[in-house]
Each structure stands twice: as structure tokens, then as C-alpha cells.
Amino acid sequence: MQGTGVYAPEVLEFVRSANAYCSWMEESEQMEPVDFIRTSLGTLSRVYHHLVTMELPEPVMESGNEKFVTEQDWSSVYQKVLHLLGRYNEYLRIAEEDEFDRSELVTHHISEDLADIYQDLKDFTLQYRQGIEEIMNDAVWEVMDNFENYWGSKLLHALQALNSLYVSKTDPSADTDSGHDPGNDEDDGVPKYDPSFFTRLQDSNEEEI
Numbered sequence: 001m002q003g004t005g006v007y008a009p010e011v012l013e014f015v016r017s018a019n020a021y022c023s024w025m026e027e028s029e030q031m032e033p034v035d036f037i038r039t040s041l042g043t044l045s046r047v048y049h050h051l052v053t054m055e056l057p058e059p060v061m062e063s064g065n066e067k068f069v070t071e072q073d074w075s076s077v078y079q080k081v082l083h084l085l086g087r088y089n090e091y092l093r094i095a096e097e098d099e100f101d102r103s104e105l106v107t108h109h110i111s112e113d114l115a116d117i118y119q120d121l122k123d124f125t126l127q128y129r130q131g132i133e134e135i136m137n138d139a140v141w142e143v144m145d146n147f148e149n150y151w152g153s154k155l156l157h158a159l160q161a162l163n164s165l166y167v168s169k170t171d172p173s174a175d176t177d178s179g180h181d182p183g184n185d186e187d188d189g190v191p192k193y194d195p196s197f198f199t200r201l202q203d204s205n206e207e208e209i
Contacts, residue, residue, distance in 0.1 A: 005057075006128075006136040014050040015128055018121040018143075021047050025077050025118045033084045033172040040114075040162045044155055047121070051147055059141045060134050068126045069119045077118045081111035086172045091161040113151075113158035120146050 003009065024043050028036055082089050092105040120143055127139035147155075165172075 006133055006140060008054075010050065010053040010055075011140060014047075014054055015125065017043075017046040017050045018125050022118060022122050022125060025080070025114065028077075028084065029080045031084070034170075036081075036084050037162055037165050037170070037172075041159065041166060044117075044159045044162070047117070048152075048155055048159075051144065051152075054140065054144060056144050057137050057141050059138050061138050065123070065127045065135055065138055065142060067123050069122050073122070074115050074119050078111045078115040081114050082109075084172065085110060085165075086175055088165055088170055088172050091157075091164075093157050108157065110158050110161055113154040116154055117151050117158075120151055 003012070005011075021043050024039065031039070089110050091108055091110065093108055094105060124139050124143040128136050130136070
């Protein structure tokens with residue numbers, strides 16, 4: 001018999017895709033940049049697909065679930081992606097309505113997008129595996145709410161940027177072949193880790209609870 005609620009098939013599929021994404025990010029430093037770009041397309045697409053198949057539950061607890069991802073964890077993911085992509089980590093997108101930037105295009109970073117997604121999915125998987133249905137239910141509610149209000153658009157922006165690198169057959173490692181390290185260049189415009197990214201997501205999560 002198929003499960004229901006927090007054990008529904010669509011929820012279990014999302015848990016698998018979330019776990020796969022987190023493992024993929026944690027092991028990304030072992031990949032070649034072109035393999036990272038290629039596998040990112042399927043990994044991100046599966047997370048998106050399985051999340052939108054779930055139904056949003058009603059939260060049952062008055063306080064939010066415990067958070068597990070630290071700033072150091074977030075920074076580690078950010079730096080891994082930055083090192084893999086180098087100057088290709090940066091992309092342009094159209095400014096959204098709630099942004100203060102008045103220009104038509106906004107500079108953004110794949111590393112920030114993927115680290116923010118990792119933060120939410122890692123917290124979700126660690127909450128869900130506790131096996132307490134109230135915690136599991138609110139973990140599903142919170143990850144879906146954050147998706148709708150925050151990182152769902154980040155996933156799509158990052159996916160589009162990574163797809164552009166894939167179809168253009170971009171190989172970021174080609175920059176390192178000539179002795180250039182894209183992750184450590186102080187003068188090439190490559191963004192460095194900014195802790196405000198992490199605290200901004202934490203603040204937005206707390207406001208939603």
C-alpha cells in the first residue's frame with residue numbers, strides 16, 4: 001500500500017532528490033568542471049520536478065524546525081562552486097520587482113544560488129530523517145514555502161546559466177591550463193565569499209516562521 005502524508009510517494013521522491021542534490025554538492029570538489037556543469041542540469045531539474053509534485057501541508061508546530069547548516073557549511077559549498085566555475089560563476093539576469101537595482105540586468109552568481117539551495121535542502125533532509133511526523137510535516141511545509149518565496153527562482157536562474165555553459169561547451173578548467181587559477185584571482189572580477197548571502201537567507205527564513 002502506498003503511504004500518505006509525509007510518507008506519500010511524491011514526498012519520498014523529493015526526499016531522494018534532495019539527498020542526491022546535497023551529496024552531489026558535497027562531492028563536487030572531486031568533479032571536473034565540465035562534468036559538474038553536465039550533471040547539474042539533471043540534479044537541479046529533478047529537485048524542481050519532485051518538489052512541484054507535492055501538496056503543501058499545513059504547519060502543525062508553533063515554532064520552526066531546528067536548523068543544522070552553519071555558515072561554514074554554506075561557505076564551503078559556495079567556494080567549491082566558485083573554484084569549479086571561476087569567471088563563469090557570474091551571470092546576468094533581469095532585475096526582479098523587489099530589487100533595488102534600477103538597471104535592467106543584475107549580476108548574480110551561480111555559487112550563491114546553489115549554496116542557498118543546499119542550505120534549505122540539507123536542513124530539510126536532516127529534519128525529515130528524525131522520523132517524528134510533526135517535524136517531518138513542518139519540514140515539508142517549510143521547504144515548499146521557501147521554494148515558492150525564495151529559492152525556486154534561484155534554481156531556475158542557476159539552471160539557465162548552467163545550461164548556457166553546457167550548450168556552449170564551456171570548459172572552465174581551460175583557464176587553469178595556462179596557470180590561471182579562477183578561484184583565487186583577486187583582480188579578475190570573480191566574486192569572493194560574502195557572508196551576507198548566508199545571513200540574508202537565514203533572516204528571510206525566520207521572517208516566514
